[in-house]
Amino acid sequence: MDFKVWIHRLVVLFTLWDGRVEAGCDVAITPASIIVKSGDPVRVTCSTNRKDFKTIGWNAPVSPVMKDKGGKAIWSVDNLTIRDAEVRCFLNLSAPPYHCEKKLHLFVYNLPEPTLELESGIHVNDTVNVTCSVKGQHPTNTTQRLLIPGLKLNLSSVNGKPVISNFKARKEHNGLKVICETHLHLPTATYQRNSSVTLNVSFPPVISPRLPVNPLITAGWSLESQLTCAADGNPRPNIRWFKDDKVVEPSKVMDWGDEGLYECVAENTHGRTRRSVAIVITHDYLPRIAGTSAVILVFVLIMVIIFYVIYYTKNKTGQYRIEDRKIMFTKQGVGLNGGTDHIVFTPLITL
Numbered sequence: 001m002d003f004k005v006w007i008h009r010l011v012v013l014f015t016l017w018d019g020r021v022e023a024g025c026d027v028a029i030t031p032a033s034i035i036v037k038s039g040d041p042v043r044v045t046c047s048t049n050r051k052d053f054k055t056i057g058w059n060a061p062v063s064p065v066m067k068d069k070g071g072k073a074i075w076s077v078d079n080l081t082i083r084d085a086e087v088r089c090f091l092n093l094s095a096p097p098y099h100c101e102k103k104l105h106l107f108v109y110n111l112p113e114p115t116l117e118l119e120s121g122i123h124v125n126d127t128v129n130v131t132c133s134v135k136g137q138h139p140t141n142t143t144q145r146l147l148i149p150g151l152k153l154n155l156s157s158v159n160g161k162p163v164i165s166n167f168k169a170r171k172e173h174n175g176l177k178v179i180c181e182t183h184l185h186l187p188t189a190t191y192q193r194n195s196s197v198t199l200n201v202s203f204p205p206v207i208s209p210r211l212p213v214n215p216l217i218t219a220g221w222s223l224e225s226q227l228t229c230a231a232d233g234n235p236r237p238n239i240r241w242f243k244d245d246k247v248v249e250p251s252k253v254m255d256w257g258d259e260g261l262y263e264c265v266a267e268n269t270h271g272r273t274r275r276s277v278a279i280v281i282t283h284d285y286l287p288r289i290a291g292t293s294a295v296i297l298v299f300v301l302i303m304v305i306i307f308y309v310i311y312y313t314k315n316k317t318g319q320y321r322i323e324d325r326k327i328m329f330t331k332q333g334v335g336l337n338g339g340t341d342h343i344v345f346t347p348l349i350t351l
């Protein structure tokens, strides 16, 4: 049944029941009806235009009530926590019916508190039971929604009923968020509250499939610089290398004698996973190639320099010769050697 209708029927019932007293009770309550959150303050005024009353006041399980001489009474509470309180404004009259009263339409609600129930210590392959519910809710005009975005799960239930679900835990679920949303529908507004937890699924180590079975290790380099054993696990696994049941430090520099069967062991509180690798040691040709190349390069450079120096020196000699020729030229002006000088000049032009 619709909640509004229900409230209305209740009000009608009360009005009929209180009819005789309420009929002639000429009081005004402002505000006439109140929807208030539990814990909030309330202040209501009751007044009358009648002159023949003796007292005006409030009949309420929660004080205080402030009386006012001018035909008014104020009911004021700083922190209203009582639910379904019967609050009435009354008049005491000097003539029959001597007494009359009028009920305040008061509705106290509390915000829906989402409660997420999930067992702790979830292990891979466990059946995880999740409950999203509202506790101590009034009114129960609520919708609960259980969401696990990572699993595309979106389930809901109405009228304060809990949402219950379960799933089989997988390691991929570790770190997923589980959200419990509660929505309270009131005629005046809708309130939403959320609560969430992060799934912590523990699982034994899983060694990365990228670890090669037959790795080639170059002598002279450390094990860790050439081979990485990575493992996924919750809690984070501890990784060690073994050879002949003896621990091998990852920083160990590999040499010719270190060839053989190694084992990567990943371990956490939930288990131990092993993977064997047969390490083959190879020569490191690269430094040799690099070294030889460097020697050849230096040799070539030296040769180039030598050739250059020889060539340069040769040309310089030629120049001197030309200057000599100039001197000879001047001498030529004196009339020595004749046309033969031009043939000697040829090297200067080609320079």
Ligand SMILES: *[C@@H]1O[C@H](CO)[C@@H](O)[C@H](O)[C@H]1NC(C)=O
Pocket: 039, 079, 081
């Ligand atoms: C209102 O009263 C309740 C209990 O009566 C108390 O827990 C709460 O702290 C109070 N709130 C305020 C704002 O005083």
Ligand SMILES: *[C@@H]1O[C@H](CO)[C@@H](O)[C@H](O)[C@H]1NC(C)=O
Pocket: 054, 055, 059, 090, 091, 092, 099
């Ligand atoms: C007025 O009525 C209330 C009950 O509603 C009663 O408790 C109170 O004694 C009455 N006061 C007088 C002066 O009659």
Ligand SMILES: *[C@@H]1O[C@H](CO)[C@@H](O)[C@H](O)[C@H]1NC(C)=O
Pocket: 124, 125, 203, 204
């Ligand atoms: C979980 O179940 C799968 C089969 O469904 C099985 O292969 C796997 O070993 C189980 N894991 C653990 C840690 O028990």
Ligand SMILES: *[C@@H]1O[C@H](CO)[C@@H](O)[C@H](O)[C@H]1NC(C)=O
Pocket: 119, 126, 127, 128, 129, 166
């Ligand atoms: C979850 O509920 C099922 C029954 O519905 C039960 O068998 C199982 O043990 C529960 N899982 C946990 C981890 O409590």
Ligand SMILES: *[C@@H]1O[C@H](CO)[C@@H](O)[C@H](O)[C@H]1NC(C)=O
Pocket: 147, 154, 155
């Ligand atoms: C969950 O489904 C409801 C409809 O059933 C939809 O209104 C809501 O937006 C969905 N929530 C999310 C987070 O997908």
Ligand SMILES: *[C@@H]1O[C@H](CO)[C@@H](O)[C@H](O)[C@H]1NC(C)=O
Pocket: 002, 003, 004, 007, 141, 185, 186, 187
């Ligand atoms: C209860 O919720 C429905 C919507 O689901 C709304 O129409 C109705 O007014 C609500 N009733 C009250 C008393 O808040």
Ligand SMILES: *[C@@H]1O[C@H](CO)[C@@H](O)[C@H](O)[C@H]1NC(C)=O
Pocket: 181, 192, 193, 194
């Ligand atoms: C609750 O979560 C919804 C989305 O799922 C968000 O829109 C809303 O703001 C959240 N409310 C609170 C109180 O955190």
Ligand SMILES: *[C@@H]1O[C@H](CO)[C@@H](O)[C@H](O)[C@H]1NC(C)=O
Pocket: 121, 200, 201, 202, 234, 235
């Ligand atoms: C998850 O649970 C394990 C124990 O099973 C614990 O060691 C680890 O710290 C938890 N992780 C987080 C993020 O809470």
